[in-house]
Amino acid sequence: MARRLLAEFVGTGLLVTVVVGSGIAAAQLSPDDVGVQLLENSIATAFGLAVLILLFGPVSGAHFNPVVSAADWLLGRRAGTGMAGGHMLAYTVAQVSGGFAGALLANVMFDRQVWEISTKERVTTGHLVGEVVATAGLVAVIFALARTGRAGLSAAAVGAYIGAAYWFTSSTSFANPAVTVGRIFSDTFAGIAPGSVSGFIGAQLVGAFIGLALVIALYPDVQQSADEAVVPHDIPTPNNGK
Amino acid sequence: MARRLLAEFVGTGLLVTVVVGSGIAAAQLSPDDVGVQLLENSIATAFGLAVLILLFGPVSGAHFNPVVSAADWLLGRRAGTGMAGGHMLAYTVAQVSGGFAGALLANVMFDRQVWEISTKERVTTGHLVGEVVATAGLVAVIFALARTGRAGLSAAAVGAYIGAAYWFTSSTSFANPAVTVGRIFSDTFAGIAPGSVSGFIGAQLVGAFIGLALVIALYPDVQQSADEAVVPHDIPTPNNGK
Amino acid sequence: MARRLLAEFVGTGLLVTVVVGSGIAAAQLSPDDVGVQLLENSIATAFGLAVLILLFGPVSGAHFNPVVSAADWLLGRRAGTGMAGGHMLAYTVAQVSGGFAGALLANVMFDRQVWEISTKERVTTGHLVGEVVATAGLVAVIFALARTGRAGLSAAAVGAYIGAAYWFTSSTSFANPAVTVGRIFSDTFAGIAPGSVSGFIGAQLVGAFIGLALVIALYPDVQQSADEAVVPHDIPTPNNGK
Amino acid sequence: MARRLLAEFVGTGLLVTVVVGSGIAAAQLSPDDVGVQLLENSIATAFGLAVLILLFGPVSGAHFNPVVSAADWLLGRRAGTGMAGGHMLAYTVAQVSGGFAGALLANVMFDRQVWEISTKERVTTGHLVGEVVATAGLVAVIFALARTGRAGLSAAAVGAYIGAAYWFTSSTSFANPAVTVGRIFSDTFAGIAPGSVSGFIGAQLVGAFIGLALVIALYPDVQQSADEAVVPHDIPTPNNGK
Numbered sequence: 015m016a017r018r019l020l021a022e023f024v025g026t027g028l029l030v031t032v033v034v035g036s037g038i039a040a041a042q043l044s045p046d047d048v049g050v051q052l053l054e055n056s057i058a059t060a061f062g063l064a065v066l067i068l069l070f071g072p073v074s075g076a077h078f079n080p081v082v083s084a085a086d087w088l089l090g091r092r093a094g095t096g097m098a099g100g101h102m103l104a105y106t107v108a109q110v111s112g113g114f115a116g117a118l119l120a121n122v123m124f125d126r127q128v129w130e131i132s133t134k135e136r137v138t139t140g141h142l143v144g145e146v147v148a149t150a151g152l153v154a155v156i157f158a159l160a161r162t163g164r165a166g167l168s169a170a171a172v173g174a175y176i177g178a179a180y181w182f183t184s185s186t187s188f189a190n191p192a193v194t195v196g197r198i199f200s201d202t203f204a205g206i207a208p209g210s211v212s213g214f215i216g217a218q219l220v221g222a223f224i225g226l227a228l229v230i231a232l233y234p235d236v237q238q239s240a241d242e243a244v245v246p247h248d249i250p251t252p253n254n255g256k
Numbered sequence: 257m258a259r260r261l262l263a264e265f266v267g268t269g270l271l272v273t274v275v276v277g278s279g280i281a282a283a284q285l286s287p288d289d290v291g292v293q294l295l296e297n298s299i300a301t302a303f304g305l306a307v308l309i310l311l312f313g314p315v316s317g318a319h320f321n322p323v324v325s326a327a328d329w330l331l332g333r334r335a336g337t338g339m340a341g342g343h344m345l346a347y348t349v350a351q352v353s354g355g356f357a358g359a360l361l362a363n364v365m366f367d368r369q370v371w372e373i374s375t376k377e378r379v380t381t382g383h384l385v386g387e388v389v390a391t392a393g394l395v396a397v398i399f400a401l402a403r404t405g406r407a408g409l410s411a412a413a414v415g416a417y418i419g420a421a422y423w424f425t426s427s428t429s430f431a432n433p434a435v436t437v438g439r440i441f442s443d444t445f446a447g448i449a450p451g452s453v454s455g456f457i458g459a460q461l462v463g464a465f466i467g468l469a470l471v472i473a474l475y476p477d478v479q480q481s482a483d484e485a486v487v488p489h490d491i492p493t494p495n496n497g498k
Numbered sequence: 499m500a501r502r503l504l505a506e507f508v509g510t511g512l513l514v515t516v517v518v519g520s521g522i523a524a525a526q527l528s529p530d531d532v533g534v535q536l537l538e539n540s541i542a543t544a545f546g547l548a549v550l551i552l553l554f555g556p557v558s559g560a561h562f563n564p565v566v567s568a569a570d571w572l573l574g575r576r577a578g579t580g581m582a583g584g585h586m587l588a589y590t591v592a593q594v595s596g597g598f599a600g601a602l603l604a605n606v607m608f609d610r611q612v613w614e615i616s617t618k619e620r621v622t623t624g625h626l627v628g629e630v631v632a633t634a635g636l637v638a639v640i641f642a643l644a645r646t647g648r649a650g651l652s653a654a655a656v657g658a659y660i661g662a663a664y665w666f667t668s669s670t671s672f673a674n675p676a677v678t679v680g681r682i683f684s685d686t687f688a689g690i691a692p693g694s695v696s697g698f699i700g701a702q703l704v705g706a707f708i709g710l711a712l713v714i715a716l717y718p719d720v721q722q723s724a725d726e727a728v729v730p731h732d733i734p735t736p737n738n739g740k
Numbered sequence: 741m742a743r744r745l746l747a748e749f750v751g752t753g754l755l756v757t758v759v760v761g762s763g764i765a766a767a768q769l770s771p772d773d774v775g776v777q778l779l780e781n782s783i784a785t786a787f788g789l790a791v792l793i794l795l796f797g798p799v800s801g802a803h804f805n806p807v808v809s810a811a812d813w814l815l816g817r818r819a820g821t822g823m824a825g826g827h828m829l830a831y832t833v834a835q836v837s838g839g840f841a842g843a844l845l846a847n848v849m850f851d852r853q854v855w856e857i858s859t860k861e862r863v864t865t866g867h868l869v870g871e872v873v874a875t876a877g878l879v880a881v882i883f884a885l886a887r888t889g890r891a892g893l894s895a896a897a898v899g900a901y902i903g904a905a906y907w908f909t910s911s912t913s914f915a916n917p918a919v920t921v922g923r924i925f926s927d928t929f930a931g932i933a934p935g936s937v938s939g940f941i942g943a944q945l946v947g948a949f950i951g952l953a954l955v956i957a958l959y960p961d962v963q964q965s966a967d968e969a970v971v972p973h974d975i976p977t978p979n980n981g982k
Contacts, residue, residue, distance in 0.1 A: 021958060028877070035908035044775025049286025053296050054779050054907060060303065061786065062904035068897050069881050072888050073958050123873065123910040125866035140367035147365065151270070155311050162314050171310050173900075174415075178304035181296060182277035184365040232263060232315050291528025295538050302545065382609035389607065393512070397553050404556050413552050416657075420546035423538060424519035426607040474505060474557050533770025537780050544787065624851035631849065635754070639795050646798050655794050658899075662788035665780060666761035668849040716747060716799050 015101070021074035022105050023112040025066050029078050030116030030196035031123075032062035037203035038124045051203060052180060060177030067169035076168075079190040080106040081222040085153050088226065093236050106192070113196025121200055132198055132205025136185065142217040144185030149221025151175060152189045154228045161233040191215045257343070263316035264347050265354040267308050271320050272358030272438035273365075274304035279445035280366045293445060294422060302419030309411035318410075321432040322348040323464040327395050330468065335478050348434070355438025363442055374440055374447025378427065384459040386427030391463030393417060394431045396470045403475040433457045499585070505558035506589050507596040509550050513562050514600030514680035515607075516546035521687035522608045535687060536664060544661030551653035560652075563674040564590040565706040569637050572710065577720050590676070597680025605684055616682055616689025620669065621697040628669030629698050633705030635659060636673045638712045645717040675699045741827070747800035748831050749838040751792050755804050756842030756922035757849075758788035763929035764850045777929060778906060786903030793895035802894075805916040806832040807948040811879050814952065819962050832918070839922025847926055858924055858931025862911065868943040870911035875947030877901060878915045880954045887959040917941045 036058035040051040067076040077083045083097060083105040090096015097105070121128050155175050159168050179187035188194045188206070194214050197206045206214065278300035282293040309318040319325045325339060325347040332338015339347070360370050397417050401410050421429035430436045430448070436456050439448045448456065520542035524535040551560040561567045567581060567589040574580015581589070602612050639659050643652050663671035672678045672690070678698050681690045690698065762784035766777040793802040803809045809823060809831040816822015823831070847854050881901050885894050905913035914920045914932070920940050923932045932940065 017958060024954065031873070032904060032908040035910070036904070039778075039907050039910070040775055042775075043778055044773050046773065047286050047288065047292065049282055049284075049292060049296055050773065050775060050779075052281075052285055053292075053299070054775055057299070057779070057783070058904045058907035061900040062908060065877075065881055065897050065901045065904065068890070068893060069884050070958070072884075119869075119873070120908070123866050123870045125864060125910070138367060140365050143361075144365045147273070147361070151307075155307055158311050158314075164310070167310060171307050174303035175307045178274060178278070178300045178307065181281050181300035182274040182304060182362070184277070184281070184367070228266065232259060232312070289528050289530065289534065291524055291526075291534060291538055294523075294527055295534075295541070299541070380609060382607050385603075386607045389515070389603070393549075397549055400553050400556075406552070409552060413549050416545035417549045420516060420520070420542045420549065423523050423542035424516040424546060424604070426519070426523070426609070470508065474501060474554070531770050531772065531776065533766055533768075533776060533780055536765075536769055537776075537783070541783070622851060624849050627845075628849045631757070631845070635791075639791055642795050642798075648794070651794060655791050658787035659791045662758060662762070662784045662791065665765050665784035666758040666788060666846070668761070668765070668851070712750065716743060716796070 015104070018074040019104060019108040021070040022077060022108040023115075025070040025074070025076055026078040026109040026112035026192050026196070027116035027119065029063060029066055030113045030193055031120045032066075033059055033193065034117050034120035034197060034200045034202060034204045035123060036062075038120065038126075038200070041203040042124075052186065055203065056177050056180035059180065060173045062173075063176055064169045064173030067172060071169065074105075077105060078109060078112075078192065079152075080109055080192055081149060081153065081190070081218055082156060083109070085157065085222055085226055089157065089236075095236075109192035110195050113192040113194075114199060115196075117196045117199035124202075126200070126202075130199065130201045132201045132207050134201075134205045134210075135207045136210040137213040138184075141185040142213055144183035145188060145214050145217035146221040146224065148179045148183045148185065148187035148189040149218040150225035150228065151179065151221075153222050153225030154232075157226070157229040158233055161229065161236060185214070188214055189218060189221070191218055194218070257346070260316040261346055261350040263312040264319060264350040265357075267312040267316070267318055268320040268351040268354035268434050268438070269358035269361065271305060271308055272355045272435055273362045274308075275301055275435065276359050276362040276439060276442045276444060276446045277365060278304075280362065280368075280442070283445040284366075294428065297445065298419050298422035301422065302415045304415075305418055306411045306415030309414060313411065316347075319347060320351060320354075320434065321394075322351055322434055323391060323395065323432070323460055324398060325351070327399065327464055327468055331399065331478075337478075351434035352437050355434040355436075356441060359438045359441035368442070368444075372441065372443045374443045374449050376443075376447045376452075377449045378452040379455040380426075383427035384455055386425035387430060387456050387459035388463040388466065390421045390425045390427065390429035390431040391460040392467035392470065393421065393463075395464050395467030396474075399468070399471040400475055403471065403478060427456070430456055431460060431463070433460055436460070499588070502558040503588060503592040505554040506561060506592040507599075509554040509558070509560055510562040510593040510596035510676050510680070511600035511603065513547060513550055514597045514677055515604045516550075517543055517677065518601050518604035518681060518684045518686060518688045519607060520546075522604065522610075522684070525687040526608075536670065539687065540661050540664035543664065544657040546657075547660055548653045548657030551656060555653065558589075561589060562593060562596075562676065563636075564593055564676055565633060565637065565674070565702055566640060567593070569641065569706055569710055573641065573720075579720075593676035594679050597676040597678075598683060601680045601683035610684070610686070614683065614685045616685045616691050618685075618689045618694075619691045620694040622668075625669035626697055626701040628667035629672060629701035630705040630708065632663045632667045632669065632671035632673040633702040634709035634712065635663065635705075637706050637709030638716075641710070641713040642717055645713065645720060669698070672698055673702060673705070675702055678702070741830070744800040745830055745834040747796040748803060748834040749841075751796040751800070751802055752804040752835040752838035752918050752922070753842035753845065755789060755792055756839045756919055757846045758792075759785055759919065760843050760846035760923060760926045760928060760930045761849060762788075764846060764852075764926070767929040768850075778912065781929065782903050782906035785906065786899040788899075789902055790895045790899030793898060797895065800831075803831060804835060804838075804918065805878075806835055806918055807875060807879065807916070807944055808882060809835070811883065811948055811952055815883065815962075821962075835918035836921050839918040839920075840925060843922045843925035852926070852928070856925065856927045858927045858933050860927075860931045860936075861933045862936040863939040864910075867911040868939055870909035871914060871940050871943035872947040872950065874905045874909045874911065874913035874915040875944040876951035876954065877905065877947075879948050879951030880958075883952070883955040884959055887955065887962060911940070914940055915944060915947070917944055920944070 040054035044050040070076045083102045087097045087102040279297045282296035286292040312318045325344045329339045329344040524538035528534040554560045567586045571581045571586040763781045766780035770776040796802045809828045813823045813828040
C-alpha cells in the first residue's frame with residue numbers, strides 16, 4: 015500500500031507539473047496567440063499523461079484522480095469487489111497532496127516564487143457544463159476499457175481524450191479534483207482561483223455519476239478481470255475478503 | 257439493440273460536440289490565423305474520434321455515420337451477412353438525432369444560444385470533389401481493416417485519417433451525413449448552411465460507392481470474421497437467419 | 499499482380515494528394531508563417547501516410563516509392579528472394595503514374611487549373627545532402643523493421659519518420675522519386691520545378707544505397723519472414739522459383 | 741560489439757541531427773513566435789526519437805544516452821547482471837562522438853559552416869532543476885517499462901515523454917550528456933554554450949539517481965527478462981559469466 019500511495023502522490027504531482035509547467039512555457043513563448051498556447055499545453059499534457067499512466071499504472075492503477083478512485087469504490091460496492099472505502103480515502107489524500115507539490119515544483123523550475131495563489135476566476139455556466147461533460151467522458155473511457163479487457167489501451171486513450179477535451183469543452187477539461195486543487199497554487203496560464211474550485215469540483219462529481227451511468231448502461235456485465243484492470247494488484251479489501 | 261442505438265446516439269453526438277466545440281474554441285482563441293484554427297480543430301477531432309471509437313466500438317461498431325452503416329448493409333447483401341435493412345435505418349435515425357443533440361451541447365458549453373443555424377455556405381466544385389475523396393477514403397479504410405482482421409487498429413486509423421483529411425481535402429472532410437446535419441445547428445467555425453447540405457451528402461454517397469468498389473477490388477475475399485468486426489455482436493438479421 | 503499495381507497506383511496517388519493538398523490548404527489558411535504551414539503539412543502527411551500503408555499494405559506491401567521497390571529487388575538478389583526485376587519496373591510505372599494523377603486530383607479539389615508545372619527551384623548543396631539523409635533513414639527504417647519481424651509497426655513508424663524528416667532535413671524530405679515527379683504538377687507549396695528533379699532523385703538513389711548498407715551492417719541475418727513482410731503475398735519470382 | 745557501437749554512434753548522431761536540424765528549420769520558418777518554434781522542434785523530436793529507438797533498439801538497446809547506459813550498469817551491479825563497466829564506457833564514447841557528428845551533419849544540411857560553437861548560455865537555477873526532473877523521469881520511464889515486461893512500448897513512450905518534457909521542464913529537457921555535448925557544435929536554436937554544459941550534465945546525473953531510486957521504490961523486483969529488455973542481446977559480461 016505504501017508503494018501505491020507513493021505512485022499516486024508522485025504521479026498526480028508530475029501530472030500537475032506537466033499541466034502547469036507546459037502552461038507557463040507556452041504563455042511565455044507564444045505571447046500573441048492564446049490558441050497556440052493551449053495547443054502547446056494540450057499536446058504536452060496528452061503525451062505526458064499517457065507516459066505517467068504507463069509509468070505508474072502497474073503499481074497503483076494510475077488513477078491520479080479522486081473521482082476515478084471513488085468511481086472504482088462505488089462500482090465495487092455494487093459488484094462486491096473494488097477498492098475499500100479507506101483505501102479510496104488514502105488515495106485521495108495522496109493525490110491532492112501530490113497535486114499541491116507538483117504545482118510548487120513547476121513554480122520552482124520556471125524561477126517563479128514557490129508559493130502563489132491563482133487569481134484566474136473560471137466559473138461560468140458553460141464552463142460548469144464543460145466540466146460535467148469532460149468528467150463524464152473521462153470516467154466512461156476508463157471503465158469501458160477496463161470492462162472490455164482493453165486496459166492496456168488506457169494510457170494512449172486517456173492521453174488522447176484529455177488532449178481533445180482541452181479543446182472541445184469550454185472549461186479546458188480539468189476533470190479531476192486533485193489537479194484542480196493543485197492548479198490553485200500557480201498564478202499562471204493553467205491556474206484557477208480558489209473561489210472557482212468548489213464549482214468545478216461539484217461539476218466533476220456530477221459528471222462522474224453520469225459517466226458511471228453510461229458505463230453501466232453500455233457494459234452491464236463485469237468481467238472477472240475488469241476490477242483488476244483499474245486497481246491492478248491484489249489489494250485486500252473487506253469486500254474481497256468475503 | 258437498445259444499447260446499440262444508445263451507443264450510436266451518444267457517440268455521434270459527442271463526435272459533433274468534439275468537432276463543433278473545438279472549432280468554437282479554436283476560432284475564439286486563435287483569431288488571427290485560420291490555419292492554426294484548423295490545426296487545433298483537426299488534432300482535437302483526430303484524438304477525440306479515436307477515443308469515441310474505443311469507447312463505443314464493442315457495443316455498436318462505432319459507425320457514427322449513416323454511409324458506414326449503409327455500406328455494411330450493402331456488403332452484407334452481397335455476402336449474405338451484415339446488418340439488416342431495418343437496423344441500418346434505426347442506426348441512421350440514432351446517428352442523425354445524436355448529431356443534432358451534440359451541436360446543441362457544444363452551443364451550451366460555450367455560452368452561445370442553444371438554437372442557431374449556420375450561415376456558412378460551403379458548396380463549390382472543388383469542395384464536392386473533396387467530399388467524394390474524403391468519404392471514399394474513409395469507407396475504404398474501415399472495411400479494408402475489417403476484411404484483413406485488423407479492426408483493432410480502426411480507432412487509431414480512422415482518427416488519423418480524419419485528422420489528415422481535414423487538410424488534404426478542400427472541404428475539410430465532413431464525410432458523414434449525420435455529422436453534416438448536426439453541423440447545421442451551430443453558426444460557428446465548423447458549421448454548414450442548410451443550403452449546402454444536400455450537395456455535401458450527395459457527394460458523400462458517391463464517395464461511399466467508390467470506396468466500396470476499391471475495397472472489393474483490393475480485398476475480394478471476405479473473412480468469416482470481417483462482418484463481425486464492423487458490427488461486433490450477434491445482431492440477428494434475416495440473412496444470418498438463413 | 500493487377501491488384502498489386504492498382505494498390506501502388508492508388509496509394510502513391512493518394513500520398514501525393516495528401517502532400518500537395520495539405521500543402522495548398524496550409525499555404526492558403528496560414529499565409530503569415532511558413533513554419534506553421536510546414537507543421538500543418540507535416541502532421542497531415544504523417545497521419546495520412548500511416549493510414550495509406552495500413553490500407554494498401556496487405557495487397558502490395560505499400561511501397562509507394564521506386565527506391566523501396568528497387569531496394570527490395572537488390573536485397574532479394576543477394577538472398578535469392580524478393581521482387582523480380584520486371585515486377586520492380588511495373589511497380590515503378592504504377593507509382594510514378596499514381597503520383598502524377600494524385601497531383602492533378604489535388605489541383606481539382608482546390609479549384610485550381612488541373613494542369614500546371616511548379617516553378618519552385620529546390621536544389622542547393624544542403625538540400626541534396628538532406629535528400630541523401632532522408633532517403634537513407636527511410637530505407638533503413640523499412641528494412642530494419644522487416645528484418646526483425648516488426649513489419650506491423652511500419653505504418654506508424656514510416657508516418658512518424660516522414661513527419662520528423664520534414665523538419666530535420668533541410669529539403670523537407672521528399673525521399674521518393676515517384677512523389678518527386680508527382681510534385682512537379684502543382685505550382686503550390688509542395689511543388690518542385692522540373693529542373694530540380696534530377697538532382698533530388700540522384701540524391702535519393704545515393705541515400706537508398708547508404709540506407710541499405712546500414713541495414714546490412716546492423717542486421718546481417720535475414721529471417722525467413724523478412725522478405726514476406728515487405729512484399730507480403732506470394733509473388734512468383736524467378737529467384738523464388740529456383 | 742562493433743555492431744552495438746555502430747548503432748549507438750549512428751543513433752545518437754541522428755538524434756542530435758533531428759534535434760538541431762528541426763530547431764534550425766523551425767527558427768528559420770517561424771521567426772515571429774518562439775513557442776511555435778519549440779512546438780515544431782518538439783513534435784519532430786518526439787516522432788524522430790521514437791523511430792530511432794525502433795531502428796536501433798534490437799541491436800544496442802538504443803540507449804543513445806550515457807546516463808541510461810550508466811544506470812543499466814549500476815542496476816546490473818546490484819542484481820549481478822547488466823552491462824559491464826568497460827562496455828558502458830565504450831557506449832559512452834560512441835554516443836558522445838555520434839552527438840558531435842550529428843551536429844555537424846545538421847550544419848551541413850542547412851548550408852551553415854560545418855564547425856561552430858553555440859553562444860547560448862542556459863544555466864539558471866530553474867533550468868538546472870528542470871534537467872534534474874527531466875532526467876529522473878526519463879530514467880524512470882525506461883527502467884519501469886523494462887522491469888514490467890513492456891519494453892516494446894519504449895519507443896512510443898520515450899518519444900512522447902521527451903515531446904512533453906520539452907514543454908513542462910523549463911530547460912526544454914536535454915536529459916542526455918551526449919546530446920548536450922553535441923548541441924555545443926551548432927550556434928542555432930537548439931545549441932548550448934560550452935560554459936553551460938557542466939552544469940547541465942551535473943544536473944542530469946543527479947536526476948538519473950533520483951529516477952533510479954524511484955524505479956527501485958516502485959518496482960523492487962527484477963524480472964529475469966528486464967535486463968534483456970534494456971540491452972537486448974547476449975552481451976557477455978563478467979557478472980553474467982559467474
